[in-house]
Amino acid sequence: MRTVHPNLRRGRARVALLLLGLVMGLLAVVFFRAQVVRGSAWALQSESNRLRVLPLPSPRGTIFDRYGNVIADNVPSYSVSLFPAPLDSIESGLRRIQPILGFGEERFNRLVEQASADRRQPLLVDADAEYEAVAALEELRGELPGVFLEMRPKRRYMGGAALGHVMGYVGEISGDELERPGFEEYEPRMIIGKDGLERQYEDLLQGSQGVRYVEVDAVGRVVGSFEGQAAAPALPGDDLHLNLDLALMEYIHQIFPDSLQGAVVALDVDDGGILALYSAPSFDPNRFVGGIDSQLWTFLNQDPTRPLFNRAVVGRYPPASTWKVATAAIGLEMGVVDSGEFMPQACNGSFRYGNVVRRCWDSSGHGHLDLAGALANSCNVYFYQLGLRIGLERLVERGTRFGFSEPCGVDLPAESSGIFPGSLDFWQDRFGYRANENEVLSLAIGQGPNDQTPLKMAQFYVALGRDGTAPAPRLARLRGEEEPEIEWSLGLGPESLDALREGLREVTAAGGTAFMSSLEHWDFIGKTGTAQQGLEQDRSHAWFVGLAGPWFEEPEIVIAVIVEEGESGSAMAAPIAAKAADYHLRRKYGIPTDTIQTLREHINAGVSAPWARWNGRPDPPADGSAVEIE
C-alpha cells in the first residue's frame, strides 16, 4: 500500500478520536448518573444487601432474697441459629452442623418442621450450645452459610429444685402467647417467664430488646464478629427483691422427706412476707432454661406425684385440727367462751348431739379442759360444744370473714381459694340438702366442707402472732409499695390472743402433741393436725402450723407444714416446722445452725436437754426483761 496522504490520515484520526470521545464520554455520563445522581439509593441497597437485623436479647432482672443473696441471675450462653432460607438450604445447613452439635434424627425432623412452619424467622437450632461446639462452629464459619451464633443471657437459678415452684421457669414465647393481650411489645424468640415469679413479675424482669446488625456475605455467611454492631443496646430488666430466704428454702428442701409429697410455708409475722414457700416434689428450673427437652417435660407431667403442682398455694387440704384455733378465736371474739372456762361436758371419748354420736380422737377421753387444754390435747369434744355455742350460721359467717373461702392474694400467677361455706345456702347448692345444725360439729374441728391451702393456714396463724390482723402474704418487696393491705381482723383483744397462744404453747410443752419438736432457743408453739382423706384405707395427711420467736417476745415466724399421707402431724409435720423455724431464727440471731435442734433429736442422740419445758415454759427472768439468748 502506498503511503496514505497525511490529510486522509488526519481525517481518519479525527473520526477515531470522535468515536473515542463518544465512548468515554458515554461511560463517564453513565457512571456519573449511577454514582453521583443515584448514589444514595444504591448505597441503601448495598446496606440492606449485607446487613441482617437481629434482636439483641436483654438480660432479665436479677432476683435477690431478703438478705441480698442472688437467687436468679444470668450467665452468657451461646445459641446457634440459621438465617431464614429456602427449606433445602436449611436442611443442608442442619446436616452440616448436626455432627458438631450432636443432635439426633428426631430433633432434626422437628427443626425442619419448625423451619417450614415459619419461614421468616431465624431458626433456633440450639439455645444453649456447648462451648466446644461453639468454638468449632466459629472456626468453620466460612463453610457454614446461614449459621449464626448469638450470645444470649441465660437464666441461672441458685437454689435449683429448692426454688422450682416459687421461681417458675422461663422459655421462648409461644405463638399463642404472642397473640395474647399484654404481649403486644413482644417479638418471637423472646424469653419470657412462664410460671411462678418469673411470670408474675414478667413486666418488671423483662428488659427491652436491643437491635444489632450482623454483616453477611453473598451466600449468607456471617462475617466479622457474630456479635455484630449494636444499633440499640439491650436494656436489662429491673431487679426483684424478695422476702424469701434462699438458705431457708434450701434447708427445707434438704430436710423434707424425699419420697413424700407436701408443702412448707414460712411467713414473716411482722409483715406477712413469705420467707419460704416450698412444694415437694419440686423441679429444677434450670432444666427449663434454653428449652426443656421433651422427655423431661413428659416425665414431669406424667409423674403421679405431680412435681409441677405447687402444693403450697394451689394444693387444698382439709385443715383438720389446725383449724380448731379458728373455732377458738371465733368463740372468744363472740364472747361465748372464756379462756379459763371448762366446757360443761367433760370429754369421755365421745359426744352425743341429738341422735348423732361424734367421737374424740382419743377414745379414753380428756376429761375437763379449758381452752388451752383443749388446744393442747386437740380435744374434739370441747370443740363440738364450742361449735354449738357459736352456732352454724355464725361460724360460717365469721369463717368467711376471715377469708377461708378466698385466696390470700399472694403474688404468684396461680392460687387456689379455700373451700369454705359462704352461707347456709352452701349445703343446698353443693350437696342438695338444707344445712343441719349438726354440720357445726364437723366444721368446728376443721372437717366438713373445708379445704385450705397451706399458705392460707399460715396466713391465718400470722394473725395470731400479730394483733389479730393478717396482711396478704407477699413474695416480692417492691420499691415504693405500701404496707400490704389488711383485709380482715380476728377482732380479738390482747388477752384473748394470749390465751390462744398459751393453748398453742401447751402443744409443744410436756404432754402436748408436739412436745418432741420443742426447741432449745425459741418459744415454738403451734397446732398439729391429721387430716383424714375420704376413704378409710387412705393414709392421713399430716399438718403442723405454728409460730416461733424468742422467749417472752412476739412471735417472728409462722410456719405451716403439710406432709401428704404423713399419717401424724406430731411425728411427721411438726419436726419439719420446728427445724425450719429454728434454722431461720438461729440465722437471724447469729446462732450456729449446725447443732442438734428438736427435743427428739436430743433424746435420740442421748444429749441432755435441760432446757426442755417439763412444766410449761421456762421461768421468766426475775427483773422481767427478756431472756438473753446466746
Added chain:
Amino acid sequence: MSWFRRWACDPTLAGVAIVLSIFGIGMIYSAGVLNVPSPVTEGAWLRQSAWLLVSLGAFTVATRIKPGWIEWVAMPAYVGSVVLLAATLVVGTGAGTAEGVQGWIEVGPLRFQPSEFAKLAAVLGLARLLAARDDSPETLRDLLAPSILIAIPLGLVVLQPDLGTALAFVGVLFAGLFWAGTPPLFLFLLASPGLALLLSFSTLVWSLYFVGLVGVLYAWRYRLYLAESAAVVLGNLAAGTIATPLWGSLAEYQRNRLLVFLDPAMDPRGAGWNLIQSKVAIGSGGLLGKGFTEGTQKRLDFLPEQHTDFIFSVIGEELGFVGVLLAIVLFSALLYRLVHLAEKTTDPFAGLVLFGIFGTWLVHIFINIGMTIGLVPITGIPLPFVSYGGTFLVTCWTMVALSARLAQEES
C-alpha cells in the same frame, strides 16, 4: 529519565501502561481482601505482579525487534495462532473464573490463553494483508479476504465458546478496514447482517430495517456490483431467519445474559445477580467511594469475578466516581496516544497495526466497563492492564511494545 525514554521508545504509551498496570495490581490486591478469604483471589495480586515483570521483559525484547521483522513475522504469527486456537478446542481446559470456557492450553506448569495472543496475531495479519494492497478497498468484494482472515480465529473463539473475545476480533476487523480507507457505507453493509440478527427479535422492526437497507442498496447501485448487493440482501435475510435457531443453539447462560441485560430483575438471584450486584457496588461507591479495600459489596463476595471481568466494579465501589473518571482518563490517554501515533506514521503497516490495537482495546474497554453498569450485555471480556490474567497482560504489553517500536521507526 533518559534511560526510561530509551527503554520505553514511547514514554507516553509505556508510562500510561505502567500506571494502569500498577493501578490494576492495586485493585487486584483489593479484590482479594474479603471478609471470608478465598484462595483464588487472595494471592492474585502477587501473581499479577510476577506477570507484570514478565510483561516488562517481553516489552524490552519486543521493542528491540526490527520493524521489518515484525512485518515479516506477521503472517506466520497469524497462522500459528490459528493453529493454537484450533488445538485449544481439542486439548483446551477451563480455568479460574472462566471455568466453562475451553480457552487455556497447558504446557507443563505454564498455562496460557491462545485467544489473547491471537488478537495480536490477527491485528498483525490483517495489517499485513491490507498493507499489501495498493489502495483502499473500493468494492465490497475487496472486504472478503480481510473478513475471512478475521472470521477464522473469530469462529474458533466462538466455538470455545468465548463471545467477548470474539467481539474483540470484530473490533480489529473494523478498525483495520476503517484505517485502510474503506468507505463507511461498506463498513455499514459489512455489519448489516449482524445488525439484522439483533433486530430480528421483532419481525416488524426487522422488516422496516430490511426495506431501508434495500433502499440504501438501490441509492448506491452504481457503486456496487449486483452480486455484492445480492450477497448483502441474502446475508441480511439469512441473519433474520437463522436468528431463532441461533438463539436456540446458545448456551443457557449466554441466553440468560442477553435477557437479563434487557431486564436484570427478571432473575435477580440467578443470571441477573451479577449485574444487579455490580450496579449496587458501583452506585453505592458514590462520588468518593468507600475507600481502598473497604468496598462492602466486594468484601462480602457479592461481586462476581471481581479480580478479572468485574474489577471495574471494585474500582467504582472503592474509589467512587473520582476513581472511575481517573481510569477513563488513563484509558483515553492511552488510546489517544495510539491514534496520534497512527496519524503520524507514514508506513501503512505500522499505521494499521497501531489502529488495530486501538480497535481491540476500545472494544475491550467499552464492553468491560459498560457491562459492569448494564450498558452492554455481560460478556467475559477483561479490562486491558487492569484485570487479572497473565496471558492478557503479556499480550497487552507486547502490543504496547510493537506500537511504540513501529511508531518510533517512523519518526
